[in-house]
Amino acid sequence: MQIGIFGTGVVGQTLASALIGKGHAVMIGTRDPAATLNRTTGTVAGPTTFSEWHGANPRVQLGTFADAARFGEVLVNATSGGGALPALQAAGAEALGDKVMLDISNPLDFSKGMPPTLSVCNTDSLGEQIQRAFPDLRVVKTLNTTTAAVMVNPGAVAGGDHTMFVCGNDAQARATVARLLGEWFGWRDVIDLGDITASRGAEMLLPVWLRLWGALGTPIFNFKIAR
Ligand code: NAP
Secondary structure: OEEEEEEOHHHHHHHHHHHHHHEEEEEEEOOOOHHHHHHOOOOOOOOOOOHHHHHHOOEEEEEEHHHHHHHEEEEOOOOOOOOOHHHHHHHHHHHEEEEEEEEEOOOOEEOOOOOOOOOOOOOOHHHHHHHHHHOOEEEEOOOOOOOHHHHHOOOHHHHHHEEEEEEEOHHHHHHHHHHHHHHHHHHOOOEEEEOOHHHHHHHHOOOHHHHHHHHEEEEEEEEOOOO
């Protein structure tokens, strides 16, 4: 499958590596591919620059957001909260079309320091803002409630016995994403929360997630819905 990933940060890199490892073709989208390859600081995984990471993952293609949108049969949004709408606008509605997009972004606002606040919540969400801006795009909010390493390897926590959510306005797209999460990464318990307004709750889990990170001293954990 051809997958277009928006975002050159830890999430974009982690998903790209994992999907290439599964035999998929991946293009990562960024604002300026040349600048991203020359970047020596910024959104990097651990101590490596993006170019060092890319050198170790040469099969991952790099393009603009529009290039990645056109390339992907399925799209993934792994941009920052504030960058999500600008990135999708840069890609353009025509390139995005009516594709299925896994939206992993969280509306975290770090402008007033730590802990971050949510730039939108309660009566709206970033997932809804994206869906409103691109009505044809089939946005499915998912994977935003766990850390990147667990997204691609749920087995790293409790043998994979924990929960992921999907929500979005298109029931078929939600089912597709639930299936892909299983096929790509081995997610077993995926709960369908319904339409995209459920992304309010999914995004509002982040303040709890951040406190758990502090309390547990590791990001390698996840929510399990016991029932
Ligand atoms: P990040 O640093 O939050 O985002 C990096 C990406 O955002 C880059 O590709 C950057 O574009 C893009 N971006 C930033 N400002 C932009 C703007 N004004 N216009 C267009 N694009 C812009 O990366 P991350 O840590 O991998 O997180 C990605 C998303 O996943 C976030 O929303 C985060 O909350 C969510 N998330 C992260 C984790 C995690 O484990 N880190 C877990 C769950 C959810 P360039 O490539 O052009 O610089």
